Amino acid sequence: MIRKHNFSAGPAAIPSQVLERAQAELLDWNQQGLSIMEMSHRSKEFVGVAQKAETDFRRLLDIPDNYKVLFLQGGATSQFAMIPLNLATENQKTAYIDTGMWSTKAIVEAKRYSQVQVVASSAARDYLCVPAQSEISLDADVAYLHYASNETVGGVSFDYVPRTGEVPLVVDMSSDILSKRIDVSQFGMIYAGAQKNIGPAGLTVAIIREDLLGKAQSTTPKMYDYKVHAQAESMSNTPPTFAWYLSGLVFEWLLQQGGVEAIEKINARKASKLYQAIDGSGFYYNKIVSANRSLMNVPFNIKDSALEAKFLQLSTDAGLLNLKGHKAAGGMRASLYNAVGEASVDALVNFMQDFERRYG
Numbered sequence: 298m299i300r301k302h303n304f305s306a307g308p309a310a311i312p313s314q315v316l317e318r319a320q321a322e323l324l325d326w327n328q329q330g331l332s333i334m335e336m337s338h339r340s341k342e343f344v345g346v347a348q349k350a351e352t353d354f355r356r357l358l359d360i361p362d363n364y365k366v367l368f369l370q371g372g373a374t375s376q377f378a379m380i381p382l383n384l385a386t387e388n389q390k391t392a393y394i395d396t397g398m399w400s401t402k403a404i405v406e407a408k409r410y411s412q413v414q415v416v417a418s419s420a421a422r423d424y425l426c427v428p429a430q431s432e433i434s435l436d437a438d439v440a441y442l443h444y445a446s447n448e449t450v451g452g453v454s455f456d457y458v459p460r461t462g463e464v465p466l467v468v469d470m471s472s473d474i475l476s477k478r479i480d481v482s483q484f485g486m487i488y489a490g491a492q493k494n495i496g497p498a499g500l501t502v503a504i505i506r507e508d509l510l511g512k513a514q515s516t517t518p519k520m521y522d523y524k525v526h527a528q529a530e531s532m533s534n535t536p537p538t539f540a541w542y543l544s545g546l547v548f549e550w551l552l553q554q555g556g557v558e559a560i561e562k563i564n565a566r567k568a569s570k571l572y573q574a575i576d577g578s579g580f581y582y583n584k585i586v587s588a589n590r591s592l593m594n595v596p597f598n599i600k601d602s603a604l605e606a607k608f609l610q611l612s613t614d615a616g617l618l619n620l621k622g623h624k625a626a627g628g629m630r631a632s633l634y635n636a637v638g639e640a641s642v643d644a645l646v647n648f649m650q651d652f653e654r655r656y657g
């Protein structure tokens with residue numbers, strides 16, 4: 298068996314140690330004679346697994362006690378609707394920052410349930426940077442400010458946390474949660490689909506300050522109401538038990554690596570190696586303003602774009618998987634989430650240098 302280097306943007310790499318552990322206990326979890334995915338979500342065994350996952354996740358991000366952690370379904374995309382449905386009234390203004398594809402999708406959906414104001418945008422700068430704090434002007438009566446801390450497709454990332462005064466700050470951290478330390482108390486709500494930097498697809502994690510619960514619009518479906526999930530410990534209906542369990546194993550793995558502080562250093566080193574290889578080449582390029590370059594998703598192109606198809610073919614043949622850019626962006630993209638080891642980045646950099654020598 299050979300595990301290849303996986304640079305997928307999502308669903309993305311999961312640590313081999315985690316998959317091996319899951320494999321070892323797949324048929325018979327903890328001598329119970331059945332797998333974790335075959336038991337009741339209300340059994341004391343599964344509730345124990347679920348609570349351990351939450352405890353470890355809270356430890357990793359140092360989540361204060363006045364925040365609930367919800368284990369939801371429907372992907373980050375469902376949050377695009379759930380956020381206005383829970384945090385705003387239909388006639389209330391909501392504020393959004395537009396930095397690319399995912400924040401735009403959030404804006405389009407929120408317009409169906411609130412009065413959206415796009416308070417800052419980098420669209421006119423081709424999304425090669427994020428707006429500066431000084432560009433964000435907020436009316437005091439907006440329900441919240443929403444932004445995406447890392448644009449997974451564009452490869453552009455905030456290098457600061459927007460200041461909003463009393464206005465709750467809501468952030469889509471789908472592609473950079475757990476990649477670096479954050480101060481949770483700066484946010485009203487943080488959410489992330491699991492399939493990038495947490496675990497398998499099917500689970501969405503939300504961290505919500507308690508005072509923001511219980512304000513859902515009257516027509517909000519019960520399954521879209523944060524308070525319902527908070528009161529039921531995310532077991533209002535059957536949760537995605539296997540994804541929750543596996544994410545718990547990833548949290549344990551991350552704690553064993555030294556937690557977020559340790560992985561943050563590794564992530565910085567990985568990204569810096571790749572950007573240096575791109576910038577130092579004269580053959581490859583990345584146009585994102587350097588302060589806003591994503592450490593998680595690194596899009597790049599070849600100056601002679603006719604060579605990109607060959608690059609993608611030969612890299613796949615060499616065991617470097619999923620380097621094709623998003624269909625809206627073209628070119629290449631290497632996603633360097635926590636589970637992508639430094640050896641994978643080294644292999645990619647070596648391949649890129651070798652490719653340039655042969656075709657440059």
Ligand SMILES: *Cc1c(COP(=O)(O)O)cnc(C)c1O
Binds near residue numbers: 374445449469472491
């Ligand atoms: C992938 C992604 C989403 C969408 O996630 P789904 O789980 O597919 O709904 C939203 N926001 C960001 C930043 C993403 O990277």
